[in-house]
Amino acid sequence: VQSPCPYPAGEALALEHISHDFDTVTAAEDINLNVEPEELVCLLGPSGCGKTTLLRFAAGLERPQHGRVRIGEQLMSDSQSSTWTPPEQRQVGLVFQDAVLFPHLSVLENVCFGLPKLSAKEREQRARALLAQLGLAPFAESFPHVLSGGQQQRVALARALAPSPRIMLLDEPFSGLDARLRDRIRDDTLHLLKRNGTATLLVTHDPEEALFMADRIAVMRNGRIIQQGRPTEIYCHPIDPFVVRFFGDVNELQGVVANGRVETPVGPVEAQHLPEGSQAQVLIRPEALRVEQRSGPRDHTGSHVLMSRLLGGASFIHLCVHQGNDEFHMHAHIPGVYLPERDDPIDVHLDASQAFVFPL
Ligand code: ATP
Numbered sequence: 001v002q003s004p005c006p007y008p009a010g011e012a013l014a015l016e017h018i019s020h021d022f023d024t025v026t027a028a029e030d031i032n033l034n035v036e037p038e039e040l041v042c043l044l045g046p047s048g049c050g051k052t053t054l055l056r057f058a059a060g061l062e063r064p065q066h067g068r069v070r071i072g073e074q075l076m077s078d079s080q081s082s083t084w085t086p087p088e089q090r091q092v093g094l095v096f097q098d099a100v101l102f103p104h105l106s107v108l109e110n111v112c113f114g115l116p117k118l119s120a121k122e123r124e125q126r127a128r129a130l131l132a133q134l135g136l137a138p139f140a141e142s143f144p145h146v147l148s149g150g151q152q153q154r155v156a157l158a159r160a161l162a163p164s165p166r167i168m169l170l171d172e173p174f175s176g177l178d179a180r181l182r183d184r185i186r187d188d189t190l191h192l193l194k195r196n197g198t199a200t201l202l203v204t205h206d207p208e209e210a211l212f213m214a215d216r217i218a219v220m221r222n223g224r225i226i227q228q229g230r231p232t233e234i235y236c237h238p239i240d241p242f243v244v245r246f247f248g249d250v251n252e253l254q255g256v257v258a259n260g261r262v263e264t265p266v267g268p269v270e271a272q273h274l275p276e277g278s279q280a281q282v283l284i285r286p287e288a289l290r291v292e293q294r295s296g297p298r299d300h301t302g303s304h305v306l307m308s309r310l311l312g313g314a315s316f317i318h319l320c321v322h323q324g325n326d327e328f329h330m331h332a333h334i335p336g337v338y339l340p341e342r343d344d345p346i347d348v349h350l351d352a353s354q355a356f357v358f359p360l
Pocket residue numbers: 022023025026027045046047048049050051052053054205
């Protein structure tokens with residue numbers, strides 16, 4: 001179970017110039033995406049942007065109108081020729097949102113199911129080793145209906161991994177689970193995939209999941225990949241407002257570029273990449289704002305608190321800030337428990353690395 005990836009040569013998966021329309025909807029437009037051996041790539045994007053369609057092309061559940069699909073060195077489908085490998089011959093592991101287990105087979109039998117080429121003893125050894133890695137050893141003889149949703153999903157993962165697939169294709173496998181269980185299963189799944197060196201393409205609409213799981217994220221919108229990179233690249237250097245907004249709440253302001261910067265009510269933001277005098281939009285993440293309580297009474301040109309609430313690991317503060325005669329409302333996320341009162345006077349500081357300027 002712990003042997004390194006048996007398919008080290010070339011990419012594990014390559015989608016090349018894939019385009020596909022469903023009637024009037026463009027589900028894929030000249031998509032180029034590869035997954036390297038042992039790499040976990042996340043397809044991240046809003047509902048309907050074409051993530052599942054790409055995964056189905058990789059699995060062979062659908063045939064793209066244009067482009068090629070390779071798995072390892074092998075061409076699986078090519079719109080220019082009749083080349084076509086059916087799903088069962090692609091050596092891919094598939095897991096969907098809802099675990100589809102055989103109800104009349106035990107957990108162990110479910111996991112053994114995909115291993116017809118091994119002897120009964122080897123099958124059982126491999127299945128038990130995977131179940132143990134996922135904390136399911138005590139349930140090996142149980143039937144699926146007695147397992148929780150999370151346990152069933154782990155069995156589905158073990159079953160998909162058992163035959164050492166060339167690539168795992170996971171479509172929102174955690175989204176049916178409640179929040180606490182989801183975090184745990186994500187962690188266990190990541191550990192298992194890395195331990196087995198399994199190349200993986202994971203579809204998700206959850207940006208936190210992508211940041212946590214991915215070695216590389218491909219952000220999709222309207223059938224196109226608009227940005228690809230390591231999680232820190234995508235989060236810290238988003239290429240457009242859509243990508244910034246996709247990662248959560250954001251303060252949106254506007255201004256004019258002057259001396260290579262845009263002035264905002266919480267301080268200047270560098271904008272040397274934009275022409276002088278042009279209109280710009282500034283997107284400031286709530287965690288970019290640091291708040292310091294000011295002593296003394298509230299003065300009418302200073303910033304003050306409108307509301308504060310606890311988020312969990314951080315506190316949410318709704319602020320009122322001023323620029324000239326104008327008043328702006330902004331959101332700040334402060335690590336830890338910090339709950340100033342309404343109307344408390346405050347100073348607001350900006351961490352400009354989490355502020356992004358784009359042309360308007
Ligand atoms: P979700 O997260 O909601 O599953 P997605 O990003 O996975 O969304 P897809 O399921 O790939 O998106 O769908 C992309 C677009 O193609 C959508 O507009 C969808 O309605 C359309 N579509 C997908 N499959 C078909 C089909 N078989 N027939 C017609 N339209 C389809």
